Amino acid sequence: TEHNIPGGVYPVPTLAMLRLQMYSNLVYGAQGLQYFTYWRPRNNDTWDFRHGPIGLDGKRTEVYDLVKEMNEEINRISGVFLGAKVLSVRHTGTTIPRKTRRLTVLPDKVRALDTHGAGAIVSVLENQGNKFIAIVNRNYKHTMQLTFVADKSVKRVLKDGSIVPANSYTSTLTVLPGDIVLF
Numbered sequence: 815t816e817h818n819i820p821g822g823v824y825p826v827p828t829l830a831m832l833r834l835q836m837y838s839n840l841v842y843g844a845q846g847l848q849y850f851t852y853w854r855p856r857n858n859d860t861w862d863f864r865h866g867p868i869g870l871d872g873k874r875t876e877v878y879d880l881v882k883e884m885n886e887e888i889n890r891i892s893g894v895f896l897g898a899k900v901l902s903v904r905h906t907g908t909t910i911p912r913k914t915r916r917l918t919v920l921p922d923k924v925r926a927l928d929t930h931g932a933g934a935i936v937s938v939l940e941n942q943g944n945k946f947i948a949i950v951n952r953n954y955k956h957t958m959q960l961t962f963v964a965d966k967s968v969k970r971v972l973k974d975g976s977i978v979p980a981n982s983y984t985s986t987l988t989v990l991p992g993d994i995v996l997f
Contacts, residue, residue: 907933
């Protein structure tokens, strides 16, 4: 994938890129999401637009199916985010993005949260009297190892929207590039 350089080529998104973008927006409190661009604009002297969900001929591209999959994934876990209030957003990793804050205090009921040097966004949200912890792998190219240990009362929200005890899973999980884990 080519990188977006001013006056250059827009990269063709992967599912991992879409996940990172959309989940980052959600854990920072976005209540509406938008893709740029849905209909592929014609190229101009400055930008080489490629592979919008709808091509210049008005037909779907492979990106259409990725956006559709992403929207379905978000819809299944929308109960976590729709109407949620963000209580905190912190970052983990050897380095963290400028103007962000490092995770130094674990959220309530969490005994261990370690991304083993990899970068993650850790957001605590409140929605309808429930608190949620959302952890997003900041890397859209590489998996992340997440060690998470919490009180037995903590539940995990799966990508299909179902809720299970967090301790049903091993304490160290592999998080796919750009993906989210919800507790």
